[in-house]
Amino acid sequence: MTEADVKVVYKRPIGLTDLVTHYCPGCTHGVAHRLIAEVLEEMGELNNTIGVAPVGCAVFAYNYLDFDFVEAAHGRAPAMATGIKRTLPHKTVFTYQGDGDLASMGMGEIVAAASRGEQITVIFINNTNYGMTGGQMAPTTLPGQKTSSSPLGRDVETQGYPIRTAELLATLDGAAFVARRTLHDARGIRMAKRAIRTAFEVQKQGLGFSMVELLSICPTNWGLNTTNARQWLAEHMLPYYPVGDFKVSTAVSEMKIGGN
Amino acid sequence: MALELIKGNTAVAEAAMRAGLVSYFGYPITPQTELLEHLSARMPELGRAFVQAESELGAINMVYGAACTGLRTMTSSSSPGVSLMQEGISYISGTELPAVIVDVVRGGPGLGNIAPSQADYTQIVHGGGHGEYHLIVLAPASVQEAVDLTGMAFDLAEKYRMVVCLLLDGFLGQMMEPVVMPDFQPVRTTPPEWAVGSPDSKERVVLTSINIDPPNQEQFNVKMMTRWEEVEKNEVRYKGYYLDDAEYVVIGYGTAGRIALTAVRAAREQGHKIGLLRPISLSPFPTRAVDELADRVKGFLVVEMSNGQMLDDVVSIAARRVPVDFYGRMGGMVPYPDEIANAIIEMIQGEHDVNADGRAKWLAKMRELVGTGE
Numbered sequence: 328m329t330e331a332d333v334k335v336v337y338k339r340p341i342g343l344t345d346l347v348t349h350y351c352p353g354c355t356h357g358v359a360h361r362l363i364a365e366v367l368e369e370m371g372e373l374n375n376t377i378g379v380a381p382v383g384c385a386v387f388a389y390n391y392l393d394f395d396f397v398e399a400a401h402g403r404a405p406a407m408a409t410g411i412k413r414t415l416p417h418k419t420v421f422t423y424q425g426d427g428d429l430a431s432m433g434m435g436e437i438v439a440a441a442s443r444g445e446q447i448t449v450i451f452i453n454n455t456n457y458g459m460t461g462g463q464m465a466p467t468t469l470p471g472q473k474t475s476s477s478p479l480g481r482d483v484e485t486q487g488y489p490i491r492t493a494e495l496l497a498t499l500d501g502a503a504f505v506a507r508r509t510l511h512d513a514r515g516i517r518m519a520k521r522a523i524r525t526a527f528e529v530q531k532q533g534l535g536f537s538m539v540e541l542l543s544i545c546p547t548n549w550g551l552n553t554t555n556a557r558q559w560l561a562e563h564m565l566p567y568y569p570v571g572d573f574k575v576s577t578a579v580s581e582m583k584i585g586g587n
Numbered sequence: 588m589a590l591e592l593i594k595g596n597t598a599v600a601e602a603a604m605r606a607g608l609v610s611y612f613g614y615p616i617t618p619q620t621e622l623l624e625h626l627s628a629r630m631p632e633l634g635r636a637f638v639q640a641e642s643e644l645g646a647i648n649m650v651y652g653a654a655c656t657g658l659r660t661m662t663s664s665s666s667p668g669v670s671l672m673q674e675g676i677s678y679i680s681g682t683e684l685p686a687v688i689v690d691v692v693r694g695g696p697g698l699g700n701i702a703p704s705q706a707d708y709t710q711i712v713h714g715g716g717h718g719e720y721h722l723i724v725l726a727p728a729s730v731q732e733a734v735d736l737t738g739m740a741f742d743l744a745e746k747y748r749m750v751v752c753l754l755l756d757g758f759l760g761q762m763m764e765p766v767v768m769p770d771f772q773p774v775r776t777t778p779p780e781w782a783v784g785s786p787d788s789k790e791r792v793v794l795t796s797i798n799i800d801p802p803n804q805e806q807f808n809v810k811m812m813t814r815w816e817e818v819e820k821n822e823v824r825y826k827g828y829y830l831d832d833a834e835y836v837v838i839g840y841g842t843a844g845r846i847a848l849t850a851v852r853a854a855r856e857q858g859h860k861i862g863l864l865r866p867i868s869l870s871p872f873p874t875r876a877v878d879e880l881a882d883r884v885k886g887f888l889v890v891e892m893s894n895g896q897m898l899d900d901v902v903s904i905a906a907r908r909v910p911v912d913f914y915g916r917m918g919g920m921v922p923y924p925d926e927i928a929n930a931i932i933e934m935i936q937g938e939h940d941v942n943a944d945g946r947a948k949w950l951a952k953m954r955e956l957v958g959t960g961e
């Protein structure tokens with residue numbers, strides 16, 4: 328082959344370290360990491376970004392995402408990101424949070440940050456359970472879904488209903504861009520990347536709070552192989568958690584994304 | 588230097604600004620609120636960050652984030668709010684970050700009341716959060732001292748990369764006194780090398796309190812404790828009054844120490860050889876000073892606006908060499924100098940039994956004096 332025949336179609340983004348992740352095989356946390364790294368690289372923001380890692384399976388996100396990072400207490404990432412962003416307003420600051428972290432423990436912090444119009448970006452991984460602690464029920468667990476702490480299936484009479492976080496945050500005036508995407512198939516992943524790009528652009532242009540909820544699989548705690556887990560997501564999560572843009576402020580709808 | 592008449596809370600807020608405060612995060616709670624209110628106007632005026640957080644949990648975690656940039660940051664609250672902050676204080680300590688916390692203590696437990704108290708000693712000095720860590724704790728007894736210690740708090744926080752707590756009570760927070768305010772210090776706005784967002788760090792910076800391998804965590808804790816030994820060596824602060832010829836010594840800090848001084852002076856006028864030791868750094872505690880006094884005086888009287896939280900520390904240092912009497916008021920009650928003067932006389936005329944339980948004696952008296960309400 329001559330050099331001209333070789334075309335790189337796929338490589339590790341420079342924002343990712345070359346470590347093997349601790350995520351279970353097939354887990355979409357890794358996909359979400361990659362999308363973030365690609366977007367920040369494309370935006371030329373890698374050296375200008377500070378990430379806030381959650382408590383959850385992504386607690387070691389900073390081992391894989393290769394830029395400045397801090398590690399928050401469970402649920403408090405939006406508050407910590409606020410402290411950083413208010414101190415260093417020219418930095419790109421984002422949180423990466425699971426559904427237990429964001430929608431249970433940290434619901435106060437995320438609602439407050441969104442309503443303040445905090446100029447941060449939130450990447451929210453909805454996998455309908457507490458992955459790290461062994462698959463307990465989360466606020467996002469679907470009605471009837473069995474988890475290690477709802478062994479008979481979530482009974483909405485006693486255990487309540489799932490929270491649609493994107494829809495909820497979209498009601499807040501401070502939120503400029505709130506979207507939900509899915510990571511269960513290639514098309515969904517491409518759409519997810521575009522939404523993540525938009526979310527970071529919103530921050531870069533100072534238009535307000537931005538969040539992308541990403542429907543994710545947790546094959547280990549769902550007790551499914553990767554293929555079946557993706558299918559389960561499509562069949563059970565998508566109807567309850569539809570993909571879409573739930574908040575696009577006027578300024579965001581008029582926003583121009585450079586280089587795209 | 589011009590003297591200005593300023594309320595304690597406002598004075599501390601202004602002193603923090605002048606010490607180069609870059610960001611403040613807080614939540615309203617009496618008797619601390621003037622501090623937050625002052626900064627809500629002043630910080631934006633000077634282009635600095637002010638956020639009224641959604642809760643004390645939010646506030647302390649905003650401080651956690653801001654502290655990761657290495658730039659001067661602070662929060663303030665009062666007892667119930669500080670209880671909520673304990674999670675964050677442990678995390679900030681476990682990440683070796685500099686931050687300043689002001690606790691304007693009020694009566695408790697629970698919602699309690701908004702009157703002055705010193706009942707946060709245990710949760711602040713002996714750590715209310717999880718894990719092994721220490722705070723540097725500074726306790727002023729006047730508005731001027733509060734102002735002076737505010738600047739020092741930031742310097743110490745940075746020097747040791749630790750949380751420094753300025754422990755006030757509702758009395759000091761609310762009281763107006765003439766003070767000389769310090770000059771404005773230059774404000775550092777570029778993160779230092781070890782912090783996130785620093786232009787000077789050679790590699791990317793990751794700041795975390797996680798140490799997933801126990802041997803690493805233990806090693807880290809040894810490092811932290813070694814640093815604490817340094818703090819104990821260098822940063823003990825207290826004030827002695829009439830100690831040279833003292834036969835008996837009253838020990839009290841903050842407002843209680845200040846009221847005790849009035850009582851000590853009155854006893855001196857009656858010819859009693861009484862001195863006062865007023866700890867300024869409650870942590871590190873003036874252990875050596877108390878230890879040396881225990882070798883040469885006939886008795887201690889600890890005075891606090893609590894149930895004797897510092898008392899336990901003094902008792903353990905005295906190690907039954909001298910009797911340790913106690914006089915305290917609780918729940919937002921402030922002792923009058925007369926009450927302390929009576930306790931001094933009782934100490935002098937007492938049994939001098941080194942094995943006597945000072946707190947039990949006091950509690951028996953309190954049952955007589957105020958009852959149990961049952």
Ligand SMILES: Cc1ncc(C[n+]2csc(CCOP(=O)(O)OP(=O)(O)O)c2C)c(N)n1
Nearest residue numbers: 382383384401425426427428456457458459
């Ligand atoms: C204060 C506190 N409570 C509980 C925990 C235990 N804990 C660790 S991770 C976790 C749940 C994480 O679930 P989620 O946010 O959904 O993340 P995932 O692992 O699913 O990605 C919990 C409860 C903790 N670390 N801190």
Ligand code: SF4
Nearest residue numbers: 350351354384458545
């Ligand atoms: S437990 Fe679930 S969320 Fe966690 S790494 Fe494994 S598959 Fe992913």
Ligand SMILES: [Mg+2]
Nearest residue numbers: 425426456458
């Ligand atoms: Mg989860």
